[in-house]
Amino acid sequence: MDKKQIQQLIEKATEQIQYCYAPYSGFRVGAALLTKDGKVYAGCNVENASYTPTNCAERTAFFKAVSEGEREFQAICIVGGMDGVIETYTPPCGVCRQVMMEFCNPGSFQIILATGIEKYEVFLLKDLLPMGFGPDDVRK
Numbered sequence: 001m002d003k004k005q006i007q008q009l010i011e012k013a014t015e016q017i018q019y020c021y022a023p024y025s026g027f028r029v030g031a032a033l034l035t036k037d038g039k040v041y042a043g044c045n046v047e048n049a050s051y052t053p054t055n056c057a058e059r060t061a062f063f064k065a066v067s068e069g070e071r072e073f074q075a076i077c078i079v080g081g082m083d084g085v086i087e088t089y090t091p092p093c094g095v096c097r098q099v100m101m102e103f104c105n106p107g108s109f110q111i112i113l114a115t116g117i118e119k120y121e122v123f124l125l126k127d128l129l130p131m132g133f134g135p136d137d138v139r140k
Contacts, residue, residue, distance in 0.1 A: 001034075001075060001110065006122070009034060009077035010114045016044040016057060017084045023047060029080030029090055031057035033065055036072035041065040045080075058096040062103065073103055075110040077120075089113035089121070091128065100125050101134040 009032040016030025022045055029045040043060030055063075058078060065073070080090035091113055092100070100109060106126035114120035126132070 001122075005034070006075075006077070006112055006120060007117050009040065009075065009112060010079065010117055010120060012040055012042055013057075013077040013079045013114070014086070016042045017079065017086075020044040020057075020084070021046045024049065024051075026083050027080060028082075028084040029057040029078065031061045031079075032077045033058075033061035033073060034075040035065065035070050036074050039065075039070070041068075041070070056093060056096050058092050059099050062099050066103065071103065073109060075112060076100070077112040077114060079114050086115050088115065097125070097129040097132070101129055101132040106132055106134070 012032035013030040017028045020028035022028050024047050031043045033041045041061045041064045043057045043064060045057045047054045058076060078090050078092060079086050081087050104125055107124060109125040111123045111125060111128060112120055
């Protein structure tokens, strides 16, 4: 991915902060998921008073995309912070990493963590989820 594509994903993920439903933690997260064919699916976190049903921004984006027939993804950008103030990187939780493992090639799927248009780092899923368990493990 080139810098312009990355910056567009950062902008889209940042836009999603306004849609978050985070009345309990105040921690607002936005995500922008890029499919192999160039479509972008956005997501925000949606909390619940019972906590367990809370859904992260990353999973919101994935589930929107999958529910519309998408199955091939190349990257996701994640931003977040208390009260929507983005000061540090917001890496995906373990559950979100596992969802990514279900649908993405860990050796090529890129995870972009950003605090702004010019400040970001790109990681591969395999680096954030070493020895991940995925569909190929079940088929063996």
